[in-house]
Amino acid sequence: MRRQNLALVMAAVADAGPLSRAAVAGRTGLTRAAVSSLVDELMTAGLVAERGPAPSGRVGRPGSALGPDPAGPAGLGLEVGVRHLAACLVDLTGTVRATARADHAPQDRDPADVLRQLADMAQELMDSHPSPTAGAALAVPGLVTPDGVVAHAPNLGWRQVPAAALLAERLPGVPLTVDNEANLGAQAERWLGTGCADAVHVSAEAGIGAALLVGGRLFRGVRGFAGELGHVPVHPDGEPCACGSRGCLERYAGAAAVVRAAGLREPAGDRVADLARRAARGEEPVLAALERAGVALGTALAGVVNLVDPAAVVLGGAYAELGDWLLPGMRREIRARVAVRPWDPGALTVSALGRRGPVLGAAMLTVRGVIEDPARYASAVAAR
Amino acid sequence: MRRQNLALVMAAVADAGPLSRAAVAGRTGLTRAAVSSLVDELMTAGLVAERGPAPSGRVGRPGSALGPDPAGPAGLGLEVGVRHLAACLVDLTGTVRATARADHAPQDRDPADVLRQLADMAQELMDSHPSPTAGAALAVPGLVTPDGVVAHAPNLGWRQVPAAALLAERLPGVPLTVDNEANLGAQAERWLGTGCADAVHVSAEAGIGAALLVGGRLFRGVRGFAGELGHVPVHPDGEPCACGSRGCLERYAGAAAVVRAAGLREPAGDRVADLARRAARGEEPVLAALERAGVALGTALAGVVNLVDPAAVVLGGAYAELGDWLLPGMRREIRARVAVRPWDPGALTVSALGRRGPVLGAAMLTVRGVIEDPARYASAVAAR
Numbered sequence: 001m002r003r004q005n006l007a008l009v010m011a012a013v014a015d016a017g018p019l020s021r022a023a024v025a026g027r028t029g030l031t032r033a034a035v036s037s038l039v040d041e042l043m044t045a046g047l048v049a050e051r052g053p054a055p056s057g058r059v060g061r062p063g064s065a066l067g068p069d070p071a072g073p074a075g076l077g078l079e080v081g082v083r084h085l086a087a088c089l090v091d092l093t094g095t096v097r098a099t100a101r102a103d104h105a106p107q108d109r110d111p112a113d114v115l116r117q118l119a120d121m122a123q124e125l126m127d128s129h130p131s132p133t134a135g136a137a138l139a140v141p142g143l144v145t146p147d148g149v150v151a152h153a154p155n156l157g158w159r160q161v162p163a164a165a166l167l168a169e170r171l172p173g174v175p176l177t178v179d180n181e182a183n184l185g186a187q188a189e190r191w192l193g194t195g196c197a198d199a200v201h202v203s204a205e206a207g208i209g210a211a212l213l214v215g216g217r218l219f220r221g222v223r224g225f226a227g228e229l230g231h232v233p234v235h236p237d238g239e240p241c242a243c244g245s246r247g248c249l250e251r252y253a254g255a256a257a258v259v260r261a262a263g264l265r266e267p268a269g270d271r272v273a274d275l276a277r278r279a280a281r282g283e284e285p286v287l288a289a290l291e292r293a294g295v296a297l298g299t300a301l302a303g304v305v306n307l308v309d310p311a312a313v314v315l316g317g318a319y320a321e322l323g324d325w326l327l328p329g330m331r332r333e334i335r336a337r338v339a340v341r342p343w344d345p346g347a348l349t350v351s352a353l354g355r356r357g358p359v360l361g362a363a364m365l366t367v368r369g370v371i372e373d374p375a376r377y378a379s380a381v382a383a384r
Numbered sequence: 385m386r387r388q389n390l391a392l393v394m395a396a397v398a399d400a401g402p403l404s405r406a407a408v409a410g411r412t413g414l415t416r417a418a419v420s421s422l423v424d425e426l427m428t429a430g431l432v433a434e435r436g437p438a439p440s441g442r443v444g445r446p447g448s449a450l451g452p453d454p455a456g457p458a459g460l461g462l463e464v465g466v467r468h469l470a471a472c473l474v475d476l477t478g479t480v481r482a483t484a485r486a487d488h489a490p491q492d493r494d495p496a497d498v499l500r501q502l503a504d505m506a507q508e509l510m511d512s513h514p515s516p517t518a519g520a521a522l523a524v525p526g527l528v529t530p531d532g533v534v535a536h537a538p539n540l541g542w543r544q545v546p547a548a549a550l551l552a553e554r555l556p557g558v559p560l561t562v563d564n565e566a567n568l569g570a571q572a573e574r575w576l577g578t579g580c581a582d583a584v585h586v587s588a589e590a591g592i593g594a595a596l597l598v599g600g601r602l603f604r605g606v607r608g609f610a611g612e613l614g615h616v617p618v619h620p621d622g623e624p625c626a627c628g629s630r631g632c633l634e635r636y637a638g639a640a641a642v643v644r645a646a647g648l649r650e651p652a653g654d655r656v657a658d659l660a661r662r663a664a665r666g667e668e669p670v671l672a673a674l675e676r677a678g679v680a681l682g683t684a685l686a687g688v689v690n691l692v693d694p695a696a697v698v699l700g701g702a703y704a705e706l707g708d709w710l711l712p713g714m715r716r717e718i719r720a721r722v723a724v725r726p727w728d729p730g731a732l733t734v735s736a737l738g739r740r741g742p743v744l745g746a747a748m749l750t751v752r753g754v755i756e757d758p759a760r761y762a763s764a765v766a767a768r
Binding site for chain 1: 582594598604608610611612613615628630632679683684687688690692693717720721722
């Protein structure tokens, strides 16, 4: 009971704060006395802080406004991308407190070595940051089993990599989760972006993944492998794909395919940034290749919309930077192919978080965990 | 509390019966005395009956075995198909007690007239059956809103038909639901067929729909329009579809498309039965057309499996009768296109209920409702 009430107060303060104690009582339906006692407990645990005077709307001494404690526990976000490693610390207010990034080429390296480098980056961040780290999550572009094994991440060249176990060796004492980058990007969008609870979140770059949010929760499928948008067939008799099949979406809309279709050589640096620069300059072959990619994305997403009837489709990941050129084709295809029902073109949007989504979502996973069950965090701290 | 315990006892008796009172106590964790009192209440409500001696496994007088009362309330299933109307009554044991069927051509008729005929068929069934009817559900091949309006059923030629309201006029006092036929067929499969709780259930004939069962519950999408498999694009630049788009699955795998691809004229009677007869006879063009349809179904379903990661895919509806000829192509395509993960070919099966699935599911919806909340049924009866 007290555990639930702590969570009620913490959520009110985090999602609607800064709030006075009276306002918290009003929102939660708890008595002022109960709120005061619960707030004391949350302040002792370092989760809630006085953030200055609260607007009371009434004459007299204003109550002190409560918010999540920015000096409280932070969430650690980690990411192994196709060409980069990233880490960040996010505090209880959702503010990014520290970030680190490194380029890398995972195809040429032992996965354990990659994760060692990432753990070292994370350790450095944590050492430089005064707050405790309540937990960490790792985003990877691949299929992850519930026990944190990367079953298959083709664009990293990883198969059956026990990522959770490898990271835990280097980050002892930090509770750790591993998830698909689209899943974490979708949750970041919900927590820090559009907030839509029923969305198909597309995370595209080298690979193309999707996450399905249903009532604010991830829909994972029976084995946790839902959302493999990149291998949905768009031209069944089309180009062979590295997965062994033909005509998969990735062969038409993945970054490598777009670079190839535009007649470009692989750039030394960031493929998506290079495409965006060229598109902004009006290079015709790039515009045509992006148009074709948008049509392929729209075709596959029309199938998804027909199947799962979401409230929104969000283009996230690095491809958010290509939204100006991808969206027209996507929108046209979805509208044409979702003909048996009304489809609101405004339901297709571009993520503002873009390629930062997965690592932010990874950090926010811990932050939201603390906010939704502050008692668990407090007792874990007490047990140390 | 008592309401929950009534439901516990009812479910034990219905799902594992016949059971002695002692066995019910063992399964539910309730005391023998509590079980006896709850059973008395369920017997008074006409939901549970003594079904003869129970195997006790011990020496002495055997206890009497309890089962759902076959003379208890029945569920009424109704269906408007593309070429037929159907109605059935199913008792609490899941046994079909009465059925009625009529051919019709809904495209040439006022929907209100069709529903009037169906209601008359239903009334005749109920009049001839001694048990009370606890509720009814109507299965239609189209998109249904939560308030029972058929928003669009292209193969019936229906748009914005207030089916629930029209039926209620003719069937006063019978609680009524309207749902998509694939949704009801999928639930029938769960309750009377394979029992799989996480499945994609394909219901195919003139139109092609699918239902997604997740943890035993229907996944309906934000507006209740999930599962439109028939308009998933399989050849994006392909044949124009009646929906206004191109290359939809229905254009390659729907019954009319198969008849056309086989070079046949539209048969006067049942298209699927005609195709099955010809295929069994070995008519080459029919075999080729069914192979092509299986490949198209498999292509679309590969996308579905990639997206929602189900435990099983079930071919239901009238197409279950074509399973022998459709399954090889379906299985091959799914296996080839779900290459990033293991896919068990045994996870693709044919429904044993076939085209009877939707109307049986419609009747079972009421039966399951009574079993899962017997107190609600009992109090509704008491209120009359």
